[in-house]
Amino acid sequence: MPRRELLRKIAEEVYGPEKARRFWKRIDIIGDIAIIKKPFDVELEELKPLAEALLARLPYVKSVWAASSPVEGMYRLRKFVHLAGEQRSLTIHREYGCSFLVDITKVYISPRLSYEHYRVAKLVKPGEVVINMYAGAGLFSIIIARHAKPQRVYSIDINPDAYQLMVHNVKMNKVEDIVVPILGDAAKVVPETLRGTANRILMPLPELALEHLPAALAGLREGRGVLHVYLHIFAEKGVDPRSRAVETLVNRLEELGVKKHRVLLARVVRTVGPRRSQVVVDVEVET
Structure with a gap:
């Protein structure tokens, strides 16, 4: 069953x-x-x-x-x-052949993102440099390292407990040569330390994704690449939350002066409240 x-x-x-x-x-x-x-x-x-x-x-x-x-x-x-x-509150969580030490009271983790972890990993092309701006215990980053062939995955989190768990999980899954854990505020780390490095950037924090979009754009190599932007969207009855998410993101990109953008996918990840959905938009941009 x-x-x-x-x-x-x-x-x-x-x-x-x-x-x-x-x-x-x-x-x-x-x-x-x-x-x-x-x-x-x-x-x-x-x-x-x-x-x-x-x-x-x-x-x-x-x-x-x-x-x-x-x-x-x-x-x-x-x-x-x-x-x-x-x-x-400490346990070993497993997804797609990877193991993760997590403490539910100290790091955010949702098994409802499991499909997303693998979906994004399968999109990563050989040799890509990836930035994960809100990495938590490292699930997205490590699954990408294990199921794709990136050159590097910079894995950032501001929570010291999450960072320590991530460091442990990187070693446990034997991806130290690919995943680089970084403790810090991604909105500062990316433009100050990782400017112009990435082909692909993950933004799996709906509360801050739009606010931190300028930092993500600064991290793209030669001003172009793919963003995976996760948003919380309220949609009235009869309104497709995917369309509302695309509209919201495109408006923000245009506000920031992005010259070209092409939406690759918009997907409802899960319901988070009455008429509220978490939606991911994959968008290719050129600044």
Whole structure:
């Protein structure tokens, strides 16, 4: 049985079919840790029967936590409350043959980006130099290094804990000759240290992508290359969030004086709220 279907079934056994719809889509599995994103109007005690059921039904889950806040702050972290199982927030998460040491309380990680990690990796051409402006524990960067043939991947994060995990993961996955971890603010690191170096730049931080676009453009080699820009988009009923994302990004590029731009793809990555979607736009630019 597919995992999402099994999670739905477990939630229905705990709450009944009607109420379960509020919970099962909010469950993420990271390594051997299950995370339940708490609805704002639900008490933590109400999540404990589901936590116990997940432990009982999923032998690979050893610890269950509630995410009790939205992603917030400079380091994009949630607040967590332990619900059941081992009181441990450190785990090994695996994707596409790569292993990642992560601490859910210290670094942002979403398994819902798994497809994106591989999709972007398969677009990277041999010999490319890639900049990942918001690298976290290094998932995008390391999967690119393992599944493509880049010359170099500069992997930046401002969070010291994320940086330390990234350094560990680069060594663990044996990509030290390709991935270069950098601790710092990408909006400063790219124009000051990596100006004109990259063929491709990842911007997987929707809250800052448009603001930091000038820094990304500064990082492109000879002023041309591909950007992967992730945005949070509100779209009214009947409006395609992909079209709204493209419009938003193109307007910003034109505002910054970009001479040429060609949208290669716009894709809804996931839903993040009522009529709010995370959308990625792949765009080729020439400044």
